[in-house]
Amino acid sequence: DTGVSQNPRHKITKRGQNVTFRCDPISEHNRLYWYRQTLGQGPEFLTYFQNEAQLEKSRLLSDRFSAERPKGSFSTLEIQRTEQGDSAMYLCASSSDITVNQPQHFGDGTRLSIL
Amino acid sequence: RKEVEQDPGPFNVPEGATVAFNCTYSNSASQSFFWYRQDCRKEPKLLMSVYSSGNEDGRFTAQLNRASQYISLLIRDSKLSDSATYLCVVNGAGGFKTIFGAGTRLFVKA
Numbered sequence: 390d391t392g393v394s395q396n397p398r399h400k401i402t403k404r405g406q407n408v409t410f411r412c413d414p415i416s417e418h419n420r421l422y423w424y425r426q427t428l429g430q431g432p433e434f435l436t437y438f439q440n441e442a443q444l445e446k447s448r449l450l451s452d453r454f455s456a457e458r459p460k461g462s463f464s465t466l467e468i469q470r471t472e473q474g475d476s477a478m479y480l481c482a483s484s485s486d487i488t489v490n491q492p493q494h495f496g497d498g499t500r501l502s503i504l
Numbered sequence: 505r506k507e508v509e510q511d512p513g514p515f516n517v518p519e520g521a522t523v524a525f526n527c528t529y530s531n532s533a534s535q536s537f538f539w540y541r542q543d544c545r546k547e548p549k550l551l552m553s554v555y556s557s558g559n560e561d562g563r564f565t566a567q568l569n570r571a572s573q574y575i576s577l578l579i580r581d582s583k584l585s586d587s588a589t590y591l592c593v594v595n596g597a598g599g600f601k602t603i604f605g606a607g608t609r610l611f612v613k614a
Contacts (some may be wrong), residue, residue, distance in 0.1 A: 430606050458590070495549070
């Protein structure tokens with residue numbers, strides 16, 4: 390299957406540690422998005438890539454967060470010096486840019502728990 | 505005011521019922537609209553796009569009212585498997601500023 394793939398599925402770490410998540414989009418999709426979702430809320434937009442260019446970054450993305458998509462294929466999201474409030478589901482999505490109205494397809498997400 | 509607002513519910517309906525959800529958005533420049541469903545502890549999955557003329561997919565009908573800035577989802581003949589959270593999604597210009605509503609929870613009972 391060539392759906393969006395994320396790993397790890399779960400990450401448990403101590404406060405203050407750095408974590409990195411990976412997302413492999415659908416192969417022909419050049420748009421890639423990262424979201425964060427907490428219980429009872431919809432996904433909150435974090436950042437967006439068009440190929441390797443990071444074109445949009447939410448104010449939610451503090452200096453401790455960084456995302457890359459070096460070759461325009463997979464992407465990584467790193468959180469430095471994790472805090473309890475970082476506990477959430479981190480979702481990656483991808484879409485085509487054939488037209489501006491293409492829907493996004495999501496991966497299974499990475500659930501982060503900060504102890 | 506939130507950019508995309510939904511009634512959180514929950515909506516509790518019997519099997520076979522018809523149920524409708526509304527979603528309002530604040531940015532009149534929004535260009536594309538979608539409904540996603542999300543099961544508990546799963547990722548959102550596309551249910552349907554919402555077109556200006558309205559569109560139907562089996563038991564599901566979506567409508568857009570640009571003048572009043574809302575979209576709606578109608579589910580006919582509800583099934584137990586329709587129990588989920590329904591997320592309203594609005595894209596801005598260029599398609600990359602994506603705002604999700606907080607979702608509406610639906611429980612369909614036997």
